[in-house]
Amino acid sequence: MSTAPHILWADDEIDLLRSHILFLENKGYRITRVTNGADAVSVVGHDPVDVVLLDEQMPGMGGLDTLAAIKRIRPQIPVIMVTKSEEEQLMEEALGDQISDYLTKPVNPSQILLTCKRLLERTRLRSEKVSHDYLSRFGEISRALMNPLSHEEWVDLYREIVHYDIALEGDEGARQILQEQYREANRAFGHFIAAHYPGWVRSTRRPLGNERPVLSHEVIPKWVLPRLEEQRAVLFFVIDCMRYDQWLEFEKLLYPLFSMRKDFHFSILPTATPYSRNAIFSGLLPRDIVRRHPSAWNSGEDDEYSRNRHEEALLSDLLRRRRYQQVRLRYQKLVGKSDGRTFASEVTDYLQADLSAIVINFVDILAHSRADHDIIKELAPDEQAYRALTRTWFEHSWLYQAFQSLARHDCTIIVTTDHGAIRSLHAARVRGDRRTSTALRYKCGRALKVNKKHALIIRDPHAWGLPSDRITTDYIIAKEDFYFLYPTNYHHYLKLYNDSMQHGGASLEEMVLPVITMRPRR
DSSP states (O other): OOOSOEEEEEOTTGGGGHHHHHHHHHTTOEEEEESSHHHHHHHHHHSOOSEEEEESOOSSSOHHHHHHHHHHHOTTOOEEEEESOOOHHHHHHHHHTTOSEEEESSOOHHHHHHHHHHHHHHHHHHHHHHHHHHHHHHHHHHHHHTSOOOHHHHHHHHHHHHHHHHHTTTOHHHHHHHHHHHHHHHHHHHHHHHHHHHHHHHGGGSOOOTTSOOBGGGHIIIIIGGGGGGSSEEEEEEETTOOHHHHHHHHHHHTTTEEEEEEEEEOOSSBSHHHHHHHHHHTSOHHHHHHHOGGGSOSOTTOHHHHSSOHHHHHHHHHHHTTOTTSOEEEEEEOSHHHHHHHHHHGGGGGGSSEEEEEEOHHHHHHHHHHHOHHHHHHOOSHHHHHHHHHHHHHTSHHHHHHHHHTTSSEEEEEEOSOOOEEEOEEEEEEOOTTSOOOSSEEEESSOEEOTTTEEEESOGGGGTOOOOSSOOEEEEEBTTEEEEOSTTHHHHHHHHTTEEEOBSBOHHHHEEEEEEEEEOO
């Protein structure tokens, strides 16, 4: 593959610029030529472009519209606007959309060469600075992982790792080091959870203090119910299986529309929808859901539609227990595209309720589709591409349209998730009887056997806030990026599930989850 700097030049009169292009190619640059904005956006979305030369006046999709679309795909890419006008207003508008420089026609080849060189050098220096910053922090992060950390310190460390994971996208060498440190962090995090989680469960009967994190079943009492006192509509979004790094991609688009406050909660274990999302809506740990709502906890724990069909009833009961029984509640679960489009077109109707709870399943479907469909896995072979795919969906989604509509009204929006997901890269052999659950990152059954290095082994479910039947039930919960396979047909299932996105285990990606409170900026 060529290592020459790659320039994308978009101009509807590109054929008249052949001499300029030849000059740049002789100087060692690779030039991709397009004649319209739509093609320019397509190239940026699929090819590694270093600099964009963008004609301001093109028929159809104009230069500023093309610039905005390019920046949504790759915010950091340098763009040079080429214009026939020197009007100050135009340049202010363009600079507001983050152009790196502009040139006025007619341009000469040397002028373009010098501008590109300067921007490429600036980009290289910025990339080198991020790499240098991370490598200088590497030792400090490693030393921190060797010492006891509080739950607040784990949140801070996770946010820092995610920051570098995004910022180092252009430095493969530094990224490889980061990936190893990421796994080291998850290994230490597994020890932290094993040591502290039962204590957190015991202390849930006492008022919440700083000695432990907010858990799934405390999200609504902590962040949603107090907002009901403000006498404006509250919309509570639960985006199933949304990780913190995916939220950061959504945040880039939503920040101009809303002021935001960012908090974090820890998912309960297992970090799987039947457990964590029911805990959110009921305000109860799973063991207590079984006692209070036995009909809502039937067989088939791996089937979302068997154990997550009662969320509205669970939420209504939570409101009654907290003496909010007069609240006008609206609940909606959005699964398919048609559900989402209907919601986006009717979203302002939800402002008539005091509290609207909306569950969105698309991100979870995307995570599972990566394992089920080769084309999705090819489009998202790694963390970077998985984030980009999620961002592309959101940018063109009915959900973004709904948020844009809500930004024009006086309301409070709270966004969170029930759990995240992790790339499962290492298999762990497990043994259990025929009634053992089928999930890959956690299992419940009798006399489960697994290497304790790979899993949390729970022999006393009650101490972990989990239900058990009359016959003693064990739980095992995967640590790091392990997933569970039986010895039977081991290699078949290894090929099927290796490098798939899974949830249910104890990792930073699955457990440390954002809670965003948003108010329109209007």
